[in-house]
Amino acid sequence: MFGLSQFHKGIALRLLAALLITVMSAAVHGAAKTVPVGQIMFWRSALAIVPIIAYLIYLGQFPHGLRTKRPGLHVTRSLFGAFSMVLSFVSLAYLPVANAQALAYLAPVLTLPLAALLLGERLTMAVIIAVGLGFAGVIALLWEALDLQGQGTLIGIAAGLGYAATMAFVRVHTKRMTESESSSAIAFYFAIVAALAGLVTLPFGWISLSAEAFGWLVLAGASGGIGHIVANEAVARAPVSALAPFDFTGMVWALGLDLVIFAQFPGALGLVGVACITGAALLVSFRGQRT
Template sequence: MPSSRGILFKVIALFLFSIMASLVKASAPHVPSYQAVFFRSFFAMPIILIWLAQRHDLRTGLKTQNPFGHLWRGLIGTSAMVMGFSALGILPLPEVTAIGFAAPLFTVILAALLLGETIRIFRLTALAIGLIGVAIIIAPRLTVFELGGIESIMLIGALLALGSAFLRALAVVHVRRLVKTEETAAIVFYFSLTATCASLATIPLGWVWPEPREFVFLISAGLVGGVAQIFLTTGYRYAQASTLAPFDYLSMLFALIIGYFIFAEVPTVATLAGASIVIFAGIMIIYRERKLGLERGKARPTVTPQG
């Protein structure tokens, strides 16, 4: 059953991305986020290259008609990862994950503004509901205006997570343009290459020498991220994007489990309530887009929860 196989691959990919996020989070107190992006991208590249070679897509992965398009997609995705990794160092994993669910909502807005897609009352309603959910998640952090101190840092973390979601949505819209001339293999490869080079350019900002345990965490994050990307992309070969999209929200379950047992993070009522509302809105949008038969399957496989 191809669809069942696609669902299995998608779920495995989401679990691996959650593991990757936890590895980055574990190193965040000492290693800057832009340095973590280098490890995430550089050590994923061998995995991706081997995968492309086995699929006989290596030549396709290196061929492009739109190099500047790949550059912009890479820079947008890299910025999203930097902001997302920074948020992981400040906020609990479930909260960062919940705020990240705003990305599909931003995608609807950006697709209307940049691609001219029509948004009718059903999706407008879902969008409004979803944004209310995001506001509920972030609202407790707004006490910065009363307390300051640690609360101001937490607010910055929430804004970084929200900014990451926005940039990931922008990357999705950009990929929808890229797939008109570019193969999925090329988009996957050049994103990793651009992210590696862009993160290397941050050396003047100040890198640190990771401790042995942090080296293991960061290298593992790259390897796990590369494998997760392969499972994600392969999953879309066996099932339609509209079939797999609802399973994105399993990330919240994985984040709750990892956050509780690894980082001793107990989610707040606001996080759980807001996440539930955002997930409901996201499912409404997925249902509507599936009904409308929007052809977006080629764009989704190249976008991960980290950019």
Template sequence: MRLLSSSTPLSRPAAGIVFVLAGVTAISVNDMLIKQLSGGYPLHQMIFVRSLIGLIFMLFLVHFEGGWTILKTRRPILHVVRCVMVLIANMSFFTALAVVPLADATALFFVAPLLITLLSIPILGEKVGPWRLGAVGIGFCGVVLMMQPWKTDLQIEGGRAVLILPVIGAAAYAMMQVLTRKLGVASKASALAVYLQSGFLIVSIGFFLVAGDGRYADSFDNASLQFLLRAWVWPPEEDVYWFVALGLCSGVVGYTMSQAYRIADAATIAPFEYIGLPLAVFWGWLMFGELPAPVVFGGIGLIVGGGLLVFLREHQKQRKLALATKIGRR
């Protein structure tokens, strides 16, 4: 019997897939709420509220996963780098949401699972065979199809430069989740989430102290920059419920995604984040009347197909491993 040491990564792909699907579902609701509120509130105010509620939720889970002692870490620098990465990812993506359709921004952001799969090879030493690499290729083709780079008549406020923001966010997000896998060997999911929520709180408070009165917002005509820099507003009662929902989503996302990437290979579960694409299309249509062109649905089919290919391959590998183990014990 082989015992896992404190430096041996966990390997529970099925559970990791379940957690990542739950997390991505919560992310899709979170993104919809951010876009819903982006017309009247600054981004840093929404980040502050969602992080405060999410942190309270996470501290409650810390109690059940081992108490305050699990918040201690021997690798504080890596945790800080992870927080910086997720801050860049969120701020970049949410800023783009102010002017980019939800499904389009999400499609751009979904270069992240491709990058996670690839980064897991040199950073984590994970083995990615031809099946999973092929699935990544299929998913990448779907992203390209959705983005339609051959179109030259794209009209978007702020110009094409705004489309770079979700890609920057995707690169930072990919690095963050790879670090989650690396740090998750010794840290519980709730502790990982507490570090992130605390980082969000610190940055949002900093934004409030510097630009919370909206002094810089009028200097820009760009809607994304105004979203980032406008003054804090006390929400009316009907919007309070949106903010509470945003905070609850933040808590769910922080825990489930941290748990997913700490217990399963990043390259295995990353493609399942693609379920966020059809969810983004759904929310965009339901809440904002945004419906992608038919070619985009073809891209979603390729992306989801790539994720399913990874799942089927992983299931096959687990069956073979279980059979080999059973035979070896006879």
């Protein structure tokens, strides 16, 4: 990659991953204007399987890279992950991409106290401050939502909070799984379970897809699947703690996509909330670099 060191290649790949995941969120937001959440979930997950398999073939790990020693853990992780995905998509359906992404940043903040409770990790003052700052941001978003009548904003915020809480559990659970399971296998089985969960909603009213809606779904599946691969490649080249702060460039992309594509932008309190939550997540990330 133009003579860059492995470390700097890792940073470049992490920046690309942040962009791809933000594009996926924007595509889900665009599709959710007309497409039911279950239908979005099916297409997002089913289409993501293609790049995951292609990645395994590229690494020479297909199909043996999908072998698992603990299938029960995949079922638990995938079911919680699928529920978390539903909440994320509901949040994106009712909120601007930047607000929904800010709420998603609460996941790493909530992961740390949960890890202290379930894994016995130390709860430091930095974690306590980060949690407090994160929830101050949520209060700011809720306060702004009270002025937005009839837009389902409170539903979006509640779903975003639910997503952050369930994703915190998923992250702790996944950390345990990585002791015996590959990240590609975890991603593959999650995509299978999430696609099946989305398919179950077919009798409840899927729609005939317009060209625009199908385009959003293809973009969501492709960017989500490729984003996972690029994130894995970044981790292979640089320490996780060094890469973590670059995840938050996604907020810049989210604000830009909201403005350019959807003509949406948070109000003053919304921006305060976004800043507080992003600051809390950054504090958690820099704490990770020091420990």
